[in-house]
Amino acid sequence: MNLKREENILDEQLMTRVGDGDRTAYKMLVDRHLRSYLAFAARIIGDRTEAEDIMQEAFVRVWRNASQWDGGRNVLFTTWFYRVVMNLCIDVKRRRQRKPVSELDEAANIKSNTPLPDAYLSDKQMAEKVGEALEYLPDRQRIAMTLCYLQGLGNQEAASVLQISTSALESLLVRGRRRMADLLKAQRQEFLKEII
Amino acid sequence: MMNDKKLDCYLRTYQLETDQAPSRQLMDDILVLSEQRQKPQGLAFPWQWFDLMIPKTVGWVLTCFLGIYLGLFSSVEQGTVPTDEEYFSYDQAQVFLVEDIYVEAGDK
Numbered sequence: 001m002n003l004k005r006e007e008n009i010l011d012e013q014l015m016t017r018v019g020d021g022d023r024t025a026y027k028m029l030v031d032r033h034l035r036s037y038l039a040f041a042a043r044i045i046g047d048r049t050e051a052e053d054i055m056q057e058a059f060v061r062v063w064r065n066a067s068q069w070d071g072g073r074n075v076l077f078t079t080w081f082y083r084v085v086m087n088l089c090i091d092v093k094r095r096r097q098r099k100p101v102s103e104l105d106e107a108a109n110i111k112s113n114t115p116l117p118d119a120y121l122s123d124k125q126m127a128e129k130v131g132e133a134l135e136y137l138p139d140r141q142r143i144a145m146t147l148c149y150l151q152g153l154g155n156q157e158a159a160s161v162l163q164i165s166t167s168a169l170e171s172l173l174v175r176g177r178r179r180m181a182d183l184l185k186a187q188r189q190e191f192l193k194e195i196i
Numbered sequence: 197m198m199n200d201k202k203l204d205c206y207l208r209t210y211q212l213e214t215d216q217a218p219s220r221q222l223m224d225d226i227l228v229l230s231e232q233r234q235k236p237q238g239l240a241f242p243w244q245w246f247d248l249m250i251p252k253t254v255g256w257v258l259t260c261f262l263g264i265y266l267g268l269f270s271s272v273e274q275g276t277v278p279t280d281e282e283y284f285s286y287d288q289a290q291v292f293l294v295e296d297i298y299v300e301a302g303d304k
Contacts, residue, residue: 126213127214
């Protein structure tokens with residue numbers, strides 16, 4: 001009964017309790033959100049180990065900032081936390097060596113009318129190809145695609161995370177999808193050449 | 197170009213493949229890490245109490261020095277070295293007072 005009542009508490013209320021030093025509330029926040037935000041970080045970064053480090057830092061920030069959390073400022077905890085994780089991911093990516101743009105262009109410029117070899121690809125291979133294609137997208141397009149198609153956020157919330165208008169987000173999604181389709185097609189041609 | 201339906205299918209597969217449960221170890225690390233980085237508060241942590249006291253202590257010490265300086269040195273400069281005019285006025289007052297005493301004594 002008590003557990004059921006605890007489950008219905010809003011994230012923002014939990015955040016206020018964390019601000020008062022409530023460790024149970026903090027654990028509840030971690031339980032609720034670690035999985036989906038870890039997946040988000042891994043999709044943006046492309047490396048699960050680094051994503052785990054990012055999540056540790058992100059939750060330390062939750063603990064530190066909880067005392068300044070203002071329940072009346074009309075910001076959802078999830079939106080705020082997506083921003084925290086997103087900014088940490090961008091910092092990590094900036095520190096990394098970037099891949100040369102020419103590789104991307106070469107991959108995108110391969111064109112062929114050969115039938116698509118989806119039947120040969122396992123789910124794992126397909127996921128790897130999508131992950132590689134996501135890596136090649138510009139940061140904002142990748143984040144927009146990840147938030148909307150992989151994290152299941154609505155356009156309005158995703159736009160709020162990126163702090164842009166909904167129409168700007170839709171534009172990012174259209175360009176991201178187009179770019180990704182080109183990249184995946186090019187990758188499949190390479191795969192086909194390998195198996196033939 | 198790849199059609200939208202196929203792209204959605206790819207994205208869905210990627211979503212399922214990358215949605216893995218976090219390890220127990222990570223969960224524990226997160227809980228422990230925030231505990232370690234927590235700032236200790238209250239009288240149970242005297243070193244932090246002293247940290248908080250330093251600005252107050254500096255303020256009180258400066259106030260005391262200022263009070264002692266004003267209390268001692270400014271009073272010496274103003275009160276203990278009378279000017280010539282002050283001596284003259286004091287003498288005059290003494291003279292008048294003595295004269296009054298004599299006059300009063302003579303009357304009686």
